[in-house]
Amino acid sequence: MFASVGRYVLNVLNEVGGSADMLRSCVFWLWRSKFEWRQTVEQSVNIGVNSFGVTALTSLFTGMVLALQAGNTIGSIFGDPIFVGTLVTFSLVRELGPVLTSVVVSGRAGAAVTAQIGTMAVTEQIDALYTLGTNPIRYLVIPRMVAFVCTLPVLTLFSNLFGVIGGYLVSVYALNVPGEVYLTDITSFVDIEDFMHGFIKTFFFALMIGTVCCYKGISTRGGAEGVGKSTTGAVVTTIVLILVLDYFLTAILTAFGI
Amino acid sequence: MIEIKHLQKTFGEKHVLKDVNLNIPKGKTTCILGGSGSGKSTLIKCLIGLLEVSGGQILVDGRDITKITSEVKLAALRRRFGYLFQEGALFDSMSVGQNVTFGLKYLTDVPEKDYPKIIKEKLALVGLREDVAKLNPSELSGGMKKRVSLARVLAVEPEVILYDEPTTGLDPIMSDIISDLIIDLKAKLGVTSIVITHDMHSAFKIADYIAFLYEGNILLYGTPEDFRKTDNPYVKQFVTGSSHGPIQMKLMKE
Numbered sequence: 001m002f003a004s005v006g007r008y009v010l011n012v013l014n015e016v017g018g019s020a021d022m023l024r025s026c027v028f029w030l031w032r033s034k035f036e037w038r039q040t041v042e043q044s045v046n047i048g049v050n051s052f053g054v055t056a057l058t059s060l061f062t063g064m065v066l067a068l069q070a071g072n073t074i075g076s077i078f079g080d081p082i083f084v085g086t087l088v089t090f091s092l093v094r095e096l097g098p099v100l101t102s103v104v105v106s107g108r109a110g111a112a113v114t115a116q117i118g119t120m121a122v123t124e125q126i127d128a129l130y131t132l133g134t135n136p137i138r139y140l141v142i143p144r145m146v147a148f149v150c151t152l153p154v155l156t157l158f159s160n161l162f163g164v165i166g167g168y169l170v171s172v173y174a175l176n177v178p179g180e181v182y183l184t185d186i187t188s189f190v191d192i193e194d195f196m197h198g199f200i201k202t203f204f205f206a207l208m209i210g211t212v213c214c215y216k217g218i219s220t221r222g223g224a225e226g227v228g229k230s231t232t233g234a235v236v237t238t239i240v241l242i243l244v245l246d247y248f249l250t251a252i253l254t255a256f257g258i
Numbered sequence: 259m260i261e262i263k264h265l266q267k268t269f270g271e272k273h274v275l276k277d278v279n280l281n282i283p284k285g286k287t288t289c290i291l292g293g294s295g296s297g298k299s300t301l302i303k304c305l306i307g308l309l310e311v312s313g314g315q316i317l318v319d320g321r322d323i324t325k326i327t328s329e330v331k332l333a334a335l336r337r338r339f340g341y342l343f344q345e346g347a348l349f350d351s352m353s354v355g356q357n358v359t360f361g362l363k364y365l366t367d368v369p370e371k372d373y374p375k376i377i378k379e380k381l382a383l384v385g386l387r388e389d390v391a392k393l394n395p396s397e398l399s400g401g402m403k404k405r406v407s408l409a410r411v412l413a414v415e416p417e418v419i420l421y422d423e424p425t426t427g428l429d430p431i432m433s434d435i436i437s438d439l440i441i442d443l444k445a446k447l448g449v450t451s452i453v454i455t456h457d458m459h460s461a462f463k464i465a466d467y468i469a470f471l472y473e474g475n476i477l478l479y480g481t482p483e484d485f486r487k488t489d490n491p492y493v494k495q496f497v498t499g500s501s502h503g504p505i506q507m508k509l510m511k512e
């Protein structure tokens with residue numbers, strides 16, 4: 001039992017070390033080589049644009065369910081569904097927007113990144129890149145990392161917007177809260193710091209998703225089964241790390257008054 | 259041109275290459291023979307810097323390449339080598355034409371306007387028509403994949419080509435076509451070739467020199483004629499492809 005715990009810890013440390021080394025290589029190649037614009041734009045479309053629909057839908061319904069729960073709960077306590085706009089927007093921009101968008105992007109685009117790079121690793125395409133004078137970090141990893149870091153915050157902005165719209169629809173049409181009241185609740189009580197709190201988190205989430213998914217892909221061994229394991233491992237790891245990171249980022253940002 | 263001295267490579271507890279000593283002469287074809295899992299691919303991956311060696315030296319024109327730690331210098335070294343992968347390792351997200359010219363972008367200063375001409379020229383060199391350039395790798399047969407992969411190697415005009423089991427998985431006729439291609443390329447371009455194989459027919463046809471790798475050491479090095487005449491029971495058994503002999507006995511002991 002001690003042996004298996006030890007092996008597990010060693011394996012985790014090995015992966016953390018490998019990911020850190022990959023990040024170091026990213027920084028090295030980012031400044032020393034021509035930037036892969038075409039690859040980066042392609043990956044931004046794959047990761048960002050193609051995730052827009054699913055993140056928008058998720059946020060719309062999250063906003064709707066938040067409004068419904070908040071309206072019914074507050075209504076049963078105070079008689080009227082007050083501050084629904086505040087509650088929905090506050091929850092979305094600080095927590096649910098960044099976290100849910102990151103989870104959805106990790107499941108959709110992160111898995112695809114690991115599977116693609118993993119398949120390239122097991123079919124020797126990564127080795128072929130080396131032999132053709134191309135560092136895979138420069139050609140494969142950096143464009144994907146940049147794509148994650150550039151698109152996830154933008155997706156989160158839209159997610160927040162769709163969530164607020166979802167909350168608005170439920171408030172106005174199901175809870176009979178006047179639209180102006182819903183919007184005034186938002187503008188009066190939610191300020192720029194709340195928005196920044198969530199927005200800053202997305203950059204860290206994006207960097208983490210990019211690092212884990214690319215590293216899992218590059219370190220894939222063992223054919224089709226290995227690709228499957230890496231992909232599952234990448235999604236599980238990123239989802240867990242999003243939640244863990246969220247707690248620590250919340251604590252740090254709050255300590256800085258954001 | 260290439261001197262391998264006391265090369266060692268271990269994976270954990272496993273000593274794949276124990277003490278490999280080998281000279282690869284310039285402009286000649288050297289075949290490295292050995293059974294499955296004997297470390298042939300490991301050896302050429304060490305040569306091109308895809309694997310870090312555990313000990314020994316690899317001298318290319320007198321310079322020990324195992325001492326190169328800079329990624330930029332390693333990339334410059336790889337400019338001189340071409341590697342034909344066993345399964346081709348074509349980039350499946352690109353067309354055949356894009357695969358062929360991939361290395362040009364990173365290894366050479368050839369302007370993009372010259373790419374169509376180079377695609378046509380290199381595909382012709384490996385016996386393929388120009389219209390293949392538009393296809394995706396998934397639309398190619400095994401033999402065509404290897405030839406496209408070879409065209410990709412040739413596009414960057416390397417001094418040394420490493421062939422990793424070029425005839426494995428191909429029918430006898432296609433194997434012979436690939437063997438002829440290797441001979442043609444040596445004659446036309448004067449490249450130094452290192453061929454990893456266990457296809458004896460192909461080895462005898464293409465090799466100027468043959469090295470037999472067994473249990474992490476070079477057991478015999480010589481001309482094809484030396485291999486035909488050898489009394490070494492290990493080499494003899496491998497050359498004749500017999501299931502009876504010391505190699506089989508060794509396997510049974512394990």
